[in-house]
Amino acid sequence: MRHMAxxxxxxxxxxxxxxxxxxxxxxxxxxxxxLLVVHIWMGxxxxxxxxxxxxxxxxxxxxxxxxxxxxxxxIFVDFSLLALxxxxxxxxxxxxxxxxxxxxxxxxxxxxGLWVLGVVTFAYGAWALLAFIL
Amino acid sequence: MALSxxxxxxxxxxxxxxxxxxxxxxxxxxxxxxxxxxxVGYLFLHILVISTVQAGQDAFDxxxxxxxxxxxxxxxxFLIAAVVYHALNGVRVLLFDLGIGLKQQAGLFWVxxxxxxxxxxxxxxxxxxxxxxx
Numbered sequence: 001m002r003h004m005a006x007x008x009x010x011x012x013x014x015x016x017x018x019x020x021x022x023x024x025x026x027x028x029x030x031x032x033x034x035l036l037v038v039h040i041w042m043g044x045x046x047x048x049x050x051x052x053x054x055x056x057x058x059x060x061x062x063x064x065x066x067x068x069x070x071x072x073x074x075i076f077v078d079f080s081l082l083a084l085x086x087x088x089x090x091x092x093x094x095x096x097x098x099x100x101x102x103x104x105x106x107x108x109x110x111x112x113g114l115w116v117l118g119v120v121t122f123a124y125g126a127w128a129l130l131a132f133i134l
Numbered sequence: 135m136a137l138s139x140x141x142x143x144x145x146x147x148x149x150x151x152x153x154x155x156x157x158x159x160x161x162x163x164x165x166x167x168x169x170x171x172x173x174v175g176y177l178f179l180h181i182l183v184i185s186t187v188q189a190g191q192d193a194f195d196x197x198x199x200x201x202x203x204x205x206x207x208x209x210x211x212f213l214i215a216a217v218v219y220h221a222l223n224g225v226r227v228l229l230f231d232l233g234i235g236l237k238q239q240a241g242l243f244w245v246x247x248x249x250x251x252x253x254x255x256x257x258x259x260x261x262x263x264x265x266x267x268x
Binding site: 030 | 167170171173174177178181184185187188191194195198199202210214217221224225228231260263264267
């Protein structure tokens with residue numbers, strides 16, 4: 001099962017989870033820290049002064065999000081965030097399910113189911129985002 | 135394949151407790167699971183809320199105005215706490231994967247807890263004008 005040397009701590013059992021899901025969970029987690037800082041800052045803090053001073057009605061409104069998504073950078077940030085957070089979240093659920101024998105015994109079907117759910121969720125989220133862009 | 139309880143230590147969990155003489159490792163693992171599942175639930179709600187934009191700009195704005203009322207700003211602070219803890223403990227687990235800090239695992243859990251509390255209080259402080267606005 002293992003494709004590489006046992007990662008690092010010997011109390012780990014990557015046999016059930018698989019090396020690549022384990023590895024991508026770390027990579028996506030680190031990327032999400034940076035993307036979420038940008039996401040939360042832009043959505044909830046960058047306009048805080050303006051809202052407190054009464055120059056802006058709310059932090060998040062259609063026109064504000066639309067202006068932000070007029071920049072290619074934020075289109076990139078939001079779509080990356082959507083894909084990575086769905087992967088990280090559903091892969092985390094997979095890790096939890098794999099500790100539960102009825103799910104672990106049907107690991108392949110469960111993994112496929114989670115991928116379908118993930119792809120559908122990404123498509124739905126992307127469809128929502130496109131309303132701000134197109 | 136028999137499912138081993140080693141799988142429990144996937145998230146830097148319980149097996150190291152004996153060394154530390156505390157249940158910190160178990161709590162770190164449990165809270166990572168709890169916040170993870172809660173954040174997945176929030177993710178789906180969040181995408182659903184944003185997708186109201188497909189019903190038009192006014193529909194989006196009217197939903198978002200309600201969700202920026204003081205009650206929801208307070209709820210957002212719980213969200214911040216969950217995200218910050220999950221991210222910090224994620225880094226803690228990543229360090230273990232790199233062979234760093236295994237012997238300090240219990241102490242590092244408390245570092246995560248203290249930093250989560252401080253960061254949430256700081257964000258809460260800056261959110262006060264939104265919680266107490268007219």
